[in-house]
Amino acid sequence: MGIRELRIHGVGGSPGAAMLGVAHEDAVVIQQGRRTQVIARAQDRRVEGYDWGRLTTDSPLQPLWVLLLPFTLVNVAGWAHDSFSGSRLRLRATRLGVHLSAGLLTVSYTLWAAILGVDYLGYQAIGRLGEGAKVLGVVLGFLVAATVPALLMIIANVTRRRYEQVESGHGVGTRDGQARWAPEEDLSSDQFFAHDRSLQKLLILHGSLTVLTFAAVAVVVSTRWGEPNLGLGRVFLMVGFLQVVVIAAVAITCWNPSGRFPGQSGPRALPAAAVTLAVALSNGVCAGFALLVAQLTGLPWDRWGQELALIESFVITVVLWAAGLAVWAVRRRGRANADELPPRTSPEGQEPDGVTEQLRAEVARQRSRAQAAHQAPQLVSIFAGLFLLSAVVSLVMRIDIGGPVLEWIQPPQRGVLSLVATVLLPGIALAAILVVWQSSINLTLRRIVATLWDVLTFWPRRYHPFAVRPFTERAVPEFQGLITDRVRRDGGLIVSAHSQGSVLATAALAPMRAAMLQRCALLTYGSPITTLYGQAFPAYFGQHQVQELGTQLVAGSGGWTNLYRLTDAIGGPIFGDGTSEVDVEVPDPAGTASSSFPLDPKDPEPLRPVWSDVAGHQDYQHEIAYKCAVRKYRQSGF
Template sequence: MAGDQPRRHDVVELRVHGVSGADPTVILDQPQVRQVAGDGSGGFHRATRSDGDGPDGLTLEAYRWGDLPSGTVGRTLAMVFLLPFMLSNVAVWMRPTGRRRAVAVSVLCRLLALNLTMLYVVSIAGVALDLLAWRCLGAARCRPPFDTMAGLDDRHVGLRLAVLALLPIAAIGLLRLLGTRRSGPADNPLWAVEPLVHRLRAIHVAAALAVLDVVLLTARRAGGATFSTTLLLALSAAVLLTCVGLLAAPGMIDRAATARTATWTARTAGAVSAVLSVATLVTVAGDRRAWSSAVGLPGYGGIAAWALFGQMVLLVVLSVVVLWQRGRVGGRSALPGGLGAAVLAALAVGLTGALSAGLVYQTGELLGGYRGDGGPPSPYRWTLLAFFLHVVAAVLLCGALTVVSRRRRLRAAAAITARDFPVVPPEAVGRLRLTTKTIARARFTEWLGLLAAAYAALAVVGLATSLVGRTGREPEELTRQLLGLPAGAVQMGLSGGSYLLAALLLALVTGGVFAYRTAWFRRYVGILWDLGTFWPRAAHPFAPPSYADRAVPELADRISQLAERHVGVLLCGHSHGSALLALAVLRLPSRVRQRVALLTYGSPLDRLYARLFPAYLNEEVLRQVGERVEWRWLNLWRDTDPVGGWVFAAHRPGDPAPDPADPADQVDRRLRDPAHLLPAPGERSAPPLRGHHPGEADPEFREAVRELTERLRGAG
């Protein structure tokens, strides 16, 4: 090509969308596209027509990964019910940077994850063993057909318990089956965690079976202990202690030096627990001695109480660890290091406790198994009450923080718009007011640290109710004696917690279905799944698998292929897509990195990720990304964006001038939003507020593309 004419097709502009997905036709702004690599879940697309090149003489290509986290309706619904496991798994990746605190947070998160699995089994055992086998087929006589259960009503208690114990065993098997899923082919995965997942899976299955054995054997021993029941109970307790010990020993299941020992121990514990379960079922089914005459399954309430109490103790200890010292991320003030771990762990614990209590409570009410005997086990009643109090406190906290911060946010937003628009015509006052409110709402993200710290402190509510529940007192009795409240007030709290839980479940199920079937709905609800399944399973083996194990290596491979055939590859990542590209850049070989430039926009790399995941996406890592691409990196951000922001420096009006000696200071470019308050000449409407909108066709975006393209051509 002659002179300064643009050389077409020498640079590829590879666009990667953010969370909740996007159609390739929208990403490329082309009516028809074709897939050039990948498969139906995730692939690379180009315009069908040859004249569908970019406006700057570039070859446009889009990577669509939005279906990797979701897939089928069944998988989406499974993710809904495994939400607590997913949250507990993400929490371990939010550990702080300090080695000691990071190790402590990892251990506590993994113990909490194990507790969630155990409570899952205990709650299902409450339905199968306490409600159906003991109450419905005993004196309570539930509604038909649950009062006969295929002829089990005239069988002795041991046989009923042994047969219905197959239900929680089947539930454990279902978790085991879900835990074997993978996100797709990954010959060179981003995180080599599969061996760790295998060890965690064996530990959780062993503990789940051991807890079920303890429930059965404790009930049997209430009517008289024998040598076999005592031995089996001791061995089951030993399996539980082994599982806890493997997770509690720092680095035991992580370090290469102890990996073989940990794997062998975990597998042995799993095999022993399976044998013990068979022996327990045979022992209980064949034991025709008289059983206790208790209203509920003997010992079950105590086991449920200890499981609920244990998770609250772990949660409070975790919150204390992460709130004890305030960390600093990448040299700038940030959230308390690892605070996200405590917040997500609190959500996982609260949701698991509420779901467990709701399952036992609502099933009993539905079947009529609690008529005339005082209701479900006391620990579940206290848990439902704690859930109601926790939700009310969280709503009041969010409302209070919103009101308290509003004046400061509006004042900061007004200062920004005053600098951007020093002269405002009278007809633009309303537009200026709307812009100021939008910026103020976007700045609420900066208050999330305080909100998260306060929410983590609400773990005390759950601990207090668990401690009171350990006394064996009923909620109505204690509140009447201490607070003088009538029993109806407590019943209102229990009913409120039950209704809130039912509404939450309905919302989750509806969201799971519509997030798969309806694109506009998934744009909002699917964000949770996309972010939650980004991180691999390092705490809970039954959480959904990570799609990043496929997406990031797939991106790196495609970038390498394009770099071999073109002068350069311009990587354009919006929102979460910028995180995928940043990790892909870190995997590129040096010969490829020389032909790569990076353009991020609406990026949460620093504003959210560096603060939520300080051990993995901090300033040091982000500087490594810049160095890998020889600082051919531009980041576009807007004050109206509640998600994205600057990576290294804000460059707001009035800020210090960029340091020319620091290449990181040249990365960020602030975009005034809106560009103008009034319509441009010849236009009917003013420029819209862009916020978190990608804006690949915006003039500022195209200008950044041209600048990076010239840098690539100059490097080539």
């Protein structure tokens, strides 16, 4: 049969047979998994594809993942730490800070459930009917509030059993899920995606925090009984103060991360910024819903609690960030050009020999967008800074030291900003759910949403058990098993990976031994390994890790080729500046006539027409550079 080409796709859901460049009826399913499958061309079994897209886009509950976004952000924050070559003390301090932030987030979510259920609905709204109704309302409020963390625990445990208990034999090592996380464990570890027992312990820990929080709420209820409100905002302010202190400590610890390629820019203190974003989203949306409930149930403003003290700051932050995003986008528009492209001189009806001025302008726009997109992780840090600044200003304006210490921070009064918050903050959550739902039927929107979700759910739940379950716990071991099987059967394999698939391929190849890697050729295209993952996660996709894998691949009979375009908003050079022999820039639009490269008769994917369009992140398989790489690896015979 010869050397196989095993493809793995990127984000955007399940591509099916399109991943192989053929129609549905021209592909055959050769292996079926849980929401995954392996397919091959019916007429050329040398080309196979691993389809994992349904792991992230085929869940009917995916729109509700938005409600788990804060937990997911905190979990991702734990992976964005400094390189392992840096200070071990800084590494331990960063991880400790993220774990503390994760615990405080669980406590704050539980407090918001108690504020809404026990105080607003039970004690105040139902309690207006009489003392007996107040007691009944508080009891019902506790039951309603307890359902929130209970559901989170159930969802986390169910998804753990379905997706994270990886069966042994899929990968390259023993996967019993029993080992604890090693201090400097990275993708080269056989156990990286097999720490099920650690997740179980984390679930127990956060379940205990929930119980302790409800116990504290019960104490406050007993001491504040008879007052206009239960004063749970005082407890919330203490938790919020601790959240800010921990964020500040994490920011100082990881301000300037190491491990990136020389000259590569990236966000500073990303773990702290991600935690800040999680805290802002969770508290802002919950505060908005609390204010909405207060107004719908007719609670007078003088009974609003201190938990709403920052309600205006959330609105101000959203407005400032939206304005800042617009300015950021405008400033980066037009920074690139396409002056080097030759003008078209051939008449209409003949093959173009250059670009029209309209196409030149489109190429320049796409290049500018790509440059801006590669710096997008910095937006998280910008949002974090704006939120912390507006929160400090709001608190300073609400300080009144004329009374007891616990009442220095005053609750808000009814005003324009509070009315806007009633609509804007709950609306953000509902709009996000609607966008994710619409992405199931809109291809362009699906790619945007899937890009965000697939990055966030790549990482195991090491820091917060309520995060959205990772798809990699199943996809990476399965892909490792496919690679191992094909290499042993055929003596060699071409791993062809697009976009997020290149990240999965890197994770699958990283723990393999040299003897196996030297029988593999890796062909990546549109890869965010360095442009995104290297910026945000230098300990796992930084300079040392990428170069080590590249060295082992190049040392064998195969090698590594990475294709990228200047118009690609996601992919880019693997080795930083693109000067490595691994990185090959692909012209966009195509500028070489297809007649100069005869295709294999079995190849169903035609070459791109010259000087006709801008491909950006798509259609790399139609490039001459792609065909040349596959042909070279097949002819080498490994």
